[in-house]
């Protein structure tokens with residue numbers, strides 16, 4: 001039985017055959033993938049056992065593609081909530097516990113009311129309980145000091161952290177291109 005079309009995303013590799021991004025994993029819908037194939041922007045590395053037909057052409061849906069032109073990584077990652085969580089491995093920097101994204105918030109190490117700024121080096125991942133417990137107090141006053149001092153990460157560091165979080169769905173044709181921090185299954 002062939003898989004439904006909407007569960008046929010393509011893993012997108014850069015021209016150096018590494019994923020464009022690990023977390024989230026760089027995936028394109030089959031429509032975008034097929035369009036890129038016809039525009040001659042990608043090489044097909046591997047395909048699904050599934051064919052789509054137009055009046056003039058027939059194509060097996062690619063499962064792995066690589067870009068023909070290399071896209072250099074941007075040097076500075078975006079300062080977003082998600083990237084702060086990723087930098088901190090989705091762990092509260094006060095109690096050290098991991099939490100799902102929706103249960104995390106971020107905390108100003110030097111509170112804003114004390115002149116602390118919303119920057120990479122003053123914001124850490126926090127669970128709601130620790131965030132509430134710390135309130136507007138300074139770290140050395142309340143004894144809540146971040147487990148790792150906050151810093152501006154590089155794109156490379158965030159990519160490395162993302163490798164620790166394999167997505168739920170992995171097509172077998174992707175395995176060869178992904179290096180997770182988990183142990184590789186022997187075949």
Ligand SMILES: [Zn+2]
Pocket residue numbers: 092093094095096097126127128129130131
């Ligand atoms: Zn906590």
